[in-house]
Amino acid sequence: MTFDAPSSGDLFVSWIDGSWRESDKRYPAVNPALGRPFAHLAAASAQDVDAAVASAGAAFQKARGAGAVTRAAWCRSAAQALLASHEELAGVLSTEHGKPIAEARGEVLFAVRGLEMAAESVLALGGETPHVQDTNKRAIVRREGMGVWAVITPWNFPVNIPVEYLGPALASGNAVVWKPAPSTAVVAAKFREILLAADFPQELVQLVITDEVDVASHLVTHPGIVGVGFTGSSGTGQAIAKSAWQKKLLLELGGNSPILVLGDADLEIAAAAISNAAFFNAGQVCSAAGKVLVAASCADELTRLLAKRATETVVGSPLDPEVTMGPVHLESSIARFDRLIKDAQEHGADVVTGGERVQGDDGFFFSPTVITSVGRDAALFSEETFGPVASLSVFDDEEDMVAAANAGDFGLVGSLFTTDLSKAFRMGERIDCGLVVVNDSSNYWEYSLPFGGAAGRRSGRGRLGGRWVIDEFSQVKTLAIDVR
Numbered sequence: 001m002t003f004d005a006p007s008s009g010d011l012f013v014s015w016i017d018g019s020w021r022e023s024d025k026r027y028p029a030v031n032p033a034l035g036r037p038f039a040h041l042a043a044a045s046a047q048d049v050d051a052a053v054a055s056a057g058a059a060f061q062k063a064r065g066a067g068a069v070t071r072a073a074w075c076r077s078a079a080q081a082l083l084a085s086h087e088e089l090a091g092v093l094s095t096e097h098g099k100p101i102a103e104a105r106g107e108v109l110f111a112v113r114g115l116e117m118a119a120e121s122v123l124a125l126g127g128e129t130p131h132v133q134d135t136n137k138r139a140i141v142r143r144e145g146m147g148v149w150a151v152i153t154p155w156n157f158p159v160n161i162p163v164e165y166l167g168p169a170l171a172s173g174n175a176v177v178w179k180p181a182p183s184t185a186v187v188a189a190k191f192r193e194i195l196l197a198a199d200f201p202q203e204l205v206q207l208v209i210t211d212e213v214d215v216a217s218h219l220v221t222h223p224g225i226v227g228v229g230f231t232g233s234s235g236t237g238q239a240i241a242k243s244a245w246q247k248k249l250l251l252e253l254g255g256n257s258p259i260l261v262l263g264d265a266d267l268e269i270a271a272a273a274i275s276n277a278a279f280f281n282a283g284q285v286c287s288a289a290g291k292v293l294v295a296a297s298c299a300d301e302l303t304r305l306l307a308k309r310a311t312e313t314v315v316g317s318p319l320d321p322e323v324t325m326g327p328v329h330l331e332s333s334i335a336r337f338d339r340l341i342k343d344a345q346e347h348g349a350d351v352v353t354g355g356e357r358v359q360g361d362d363g364f365f366f367s368p369t370v371i372t373s374v375g376r377d378a379a380l381f382s383e384e385t386f387g388p389v390a391s392l393s394v395f396d397d398e399e400d401m402v403a404a405a406n407a408g409d410f411g412l413v414g415s416l417f418t419t420d421l422s423k424a425f426r427m428g429e430r431i432d433c434g435l436v437v438v439n440d441s442s443n444y445w446e447y448s449l450p451f452g453g454a455a456g457r458r459s460g461r462g463r464l465g466g467r468w469v470i471d472e473f474s475q476v477k478t479l480a481i482d483v484r
Helices: 046-063 068-084 086-097 102-124 160-172 182-195 211-219 233-245 267-283 298-313 332-346 397-406 422-428 466-472
Strands: 014-016 019-020 026-031 034-042 137-145 147-152 177-178 204-206 227-231 246-251 257-261 289-296 350-353 369-372 390-395 414-419 434-436 474-482
Touching: 014 046, 026 086, 026 182, 034 182, 046 211, 068 086, 068 182, 068 332, 086 182, 102 160, 102 466, 147 160, 147 211, 147 246, 147 390, 147 422, 160 177, 160 227, 160 350, 160 397, 160 466, 177 211, 182 204, 211 233, 246 466, 257 397, 257 474, 267 289, 267 298, 267 390, 267 414, 289 298, 289 397, 289 422, 298 350, 298 369, 298 390, 298 434, 332 350, 332 369, 332 390, 369 414, 390 397, 397 422, 414 422, 434 466, 466 474
Parallel strands: 147 177, 147 227, 177 204, 227 246, 257 289, 257 414, 289 390, 369 390, 414 434
Antiparallel strands: 014 019, 014 204, 026 034, 137 474, 350 369
């Protein structure tokens, strides 16, 4: 599909009020495998945000009478459009983000399923007719759309995470002004173009591309916005919550996934799953391996198995089908990895393999890393790494492992490896995370499952997935009718 925008072939722009909209401000789109720009983007202004919100609001008012069956059909049509162009979008995704082409294809196809799931979820929800004391009244409780949402999405899954919001928002009867991450906005522009082939009122999804924080803040606080959906860092989520406290908030924030490996665990299964959690998408996943808490009786063997998998990981050009890990997305991330690893070593940790930038390449490549004997006083134990690092801490006592799992500010996803079913239930129920996965990667999730942080922690509020996200994007309306 040709990018039909009023611009040159390497300039990508916002889609606002039914047309592609340029601006005078430009910024580069960088290929992280090569370390240089491959296109440019036009940054939208605050006035563009105003136009997008106004257009979305008008579209919401026009479409608000559409029933659930119609809205479900919109989502299915969007899924079909995405499926028809998934190879093209996967190529753009791999180029701009840096993830291997196989992972890019998988992400886009998973997003197709997400749009289908939004349709299924909204149709599965019915209304209620609660009993009332007044015999002359009939009460109907139903859910309806809320209005115009601001949806702000990150760069690590620039197709799938937007779908986690866009699908349920459409299915629930809302309009959206979508602001993607600046560094994966080419992917967003191509995705929005693909959606033009879908059969839904197009002005319900506005695309605002910008790298200016002030413009994003204007969107979040705009009086025409009724809710904000955001996936990203805990710090940014906190800032959004403060500035948009009066709006509905759906925030999926940071994680530092605790992974508990008990002495009775199947270590081959554990090593495969932890490697996935550490190296898939170069570790740039909110549910990635954070702190691996391993029983002393099996720590050496697990370390050996993880190191073997790390050295077998094929790092290189994401467009090479043989490559299993591409570059990290941002060059600035490498400085964070260096800081965390150096600090851990100063606190007694040992780097088993990796631990440094891949030399001799202009891209942003970092070697798959396994580091062991990480103490609780190391920053690596408590901070979100968001990179290809498996960090192991050794424990003699299972109670200490649970306490360590719950230490810190995060509570998004955890995982537990054991062959004892009773321990799986007992310990899994005590891990303070919104999702606990037993005997599989902490990256495991499906659209039918609720996903979000535990209460009182810095991993967000609300739930994505299934009927739970439909609840987030809709409001309860009660009609009490006198039948006398």
